[in-house]
Amino acid sequence: MRKPEGEKPLRILIIRHGDPNYEDDCLTEKGFVEADLLAKRLKKEKIDFFYVSPYRRARQTAQPTLKLFHAKEVIYDWLHEFDYTVTQDDGIIKHIPWDLKPLQWTEHKENFTCDKWGETDVMRSGDIQCKYDEVIRNLDQCLAEHGYVRKNQVYQAENANTDTIAFFCHFGLEMVLLSHLLNLPVVALWHGAVAAPSSVTTLCTEEREKGAAYFRMNSFGDVSHLSAAEEPVSFQARFCEVYDDFTQRH
Numbered sequence: 080m081r082k083p084e085g086e087k088p089l090r091i092l093i094i095r096h097g098d099p100n101y102e103d104d105c106l107t108e109k110g111f112v113e114a115d116l117l118a119k120r121l122k123k124e125k126i127d128f129f130y131v132s133p134y135r136r137a138r139q140t141a142q143p144t145l146k147l148f149h150a151k152e153v154i155y156d157w158l159h160e161f162d163y164t165v166t167q168d169d170g171i172i173k174h175i176p177w178d179l180k181p182l183q184w185t186e187h188k189e190n191f192t193c194d195k196w197g198e199t200d201v202m203r204s205g206d207i208q209c210k211y212d213e214v215i216r217n218l219d220q221c222l223a224e225h226g227y228v229r230k231n232q233v234y235q236a237e238n239a240n241t242d243t244i245a246f247f248c249h250f251g252l253e254m255v256l257l258s259h260l261l262n263l264p265v266v267a268l269w270h271g272a273v274a275a276p277s278s279v280t281t282l283c284t285e286e287r288e289k290g291a292a293y294f295r296m297n298s299f300g301d302v303s304h305l306s307a308a309e310e311p312v313s314f315q316a317r318f319c320e321v322y323d324d325f326t327q328r329h
Contacts, residue, residue, distance in 0.1 A: 088284040089227060090243040091260070091294070092126070093253050096140040097277045098313040104135045111139070112310060113277035118143035120279075120304035124243065126150075130221070131247040132158040140277065141247040152247075157217040160249035165205035176207050177251045177269030190266040193258070202266075214252065215259040227284065227292055232262050234284070236292040250274050257282075260294045274300040276313040 094117070097110030106114060121144050131141045131152040138152065145152055164173040167183060179201070189195035197208025219229045226238030246256070253274055258265035260282060274280060278300040284292040302312050 091282045092245040093280040096136040099136045106139045114140045116304045117277045127242045128244045158248045161251035234292045
C-alpha cells in the first residue's frame, strides 16, 4: 500500500560539525559561518529530534539550528568522534583507525568485508571491533525507540512513522553509522569517502515488503548550503591529491 501523498518515510540526517579547531575542540571562525548557513538550510526541513555529540565542535554546530527550531539538544555520548587509536607496524606509533595510509590497509583483504575487518592485527591493537559494536548497539537502540528494530540486515517497522532524526556528529563516527545502516565495510568507507565539514547526509527507509524496512542513502555529504552562499568548502578530512604538493595535508 502506498503512503498517502506528501507523507514521508523515517529519515535520518547525519550532519558533520563545521570547520574545526581540533586542538581546542571548537569551531573556527569559518566553522561558525558554516553552522549559520547550515541552520538556514535545515530550517526548510521537518526535523523532529536532535541528537548531538558531546564534543564542543558538534554542539556549536548544532546551536544555530536548535535556536531556529526552538529545540533543545539531546546529547548522546556514543555520537562522539570515533577517535580511538590503533598501533601500526612498529607497535609504537598510534593512529586513529580511519587515518591509515593506503598500503597500510588495502593489503589486508579482511578490510573489504563487513565481518572480518576487526580481525586484523591493527584493529585488534585498539579493540576497534568492540568499540564499533558499542556504537551500533546504541544506534539500534535509538532506532528501536523510534519504531524500527534491527533484525539481521534489515529493520522491522514495528511502528512505521515519518519522523526525521538529526545526528550532529563527526566524520569517523558518521562512517560507522553508514556502514551499519547500509551494510557496507566500514574500513573502506573510512578511507574511500569524505564528508566535508557541515555537510548533510540523508537516509530514508523503504518498506517494499510489509514490515521490512531498509535504508537508502538519498544524498551524501551535501554542502549545497555553502555553494549557494559562495562559501568555500573546507579541506578538512581530506589529504594531499598529489604527493609532491606540500600545501595540502599529508
